[in-house]
Amino acid sequence: MESKRQQKHAKLLQKELGDIFQKEAKPLIGKALVTITRVMVSPDLSFAKVYLSFLLADPKALFDVIDAHKKEIRHDLSKRIGKSVRIIPEIAFFPDDSAVYAQYMDKVISDLNIPPAPPEEEEQEEDED
Template identity: 80%
Template structure:
């Protein structure tokens, strides 16, 4: 379970990285829409695990490109939050497959053929 401080840092980093991907890192993501689904902070606040999901792009190539420019992204993050935090955490990016998994499960469930339930027989005896 994360402490209040970890949660506070997670929210701050999630918000700022979202802005960075929307405004300052368009050259990395192009037309792709990058969503930061969650950020998990280590107890010492030195590492941020950032989970990303992608729309309108090839997830593998976009993920590799973002990972290759990790230092540049961390530098942009430092410019934004440097005065409000002591240490700028190292950033580790991970693909978040939960949306794709949910879509897959929705498709599986919609393709199920479930027969209708047999009609229940009413009890002839009524209890008073």
């Protein structure tokens, strides 16, 4: 479980990285929308796992571009938070597949063939209430 300090640091990183992707990284990502879905920080605050979600772009190609430019992104981050934190964490980016998984589960559930309950069972349930 993360400490309050880790959670506070993770929120700061999430906010600042989100701003970087919205404003400063536009030449890097183009018209794509990059969302920071989650940030997990190590107990010593020197390492951060950043989970990214993508819209309007090929996720694999865009993830590779972002991962290749993580030094520049970390540098932009250091310019923003350098005065308020002691250590600028090393950043590891990971694709967030939760939206894809949610779509898959939604499809599985909608494809289930569940027959309607027989009328006599419904009447018994109403009588019991």
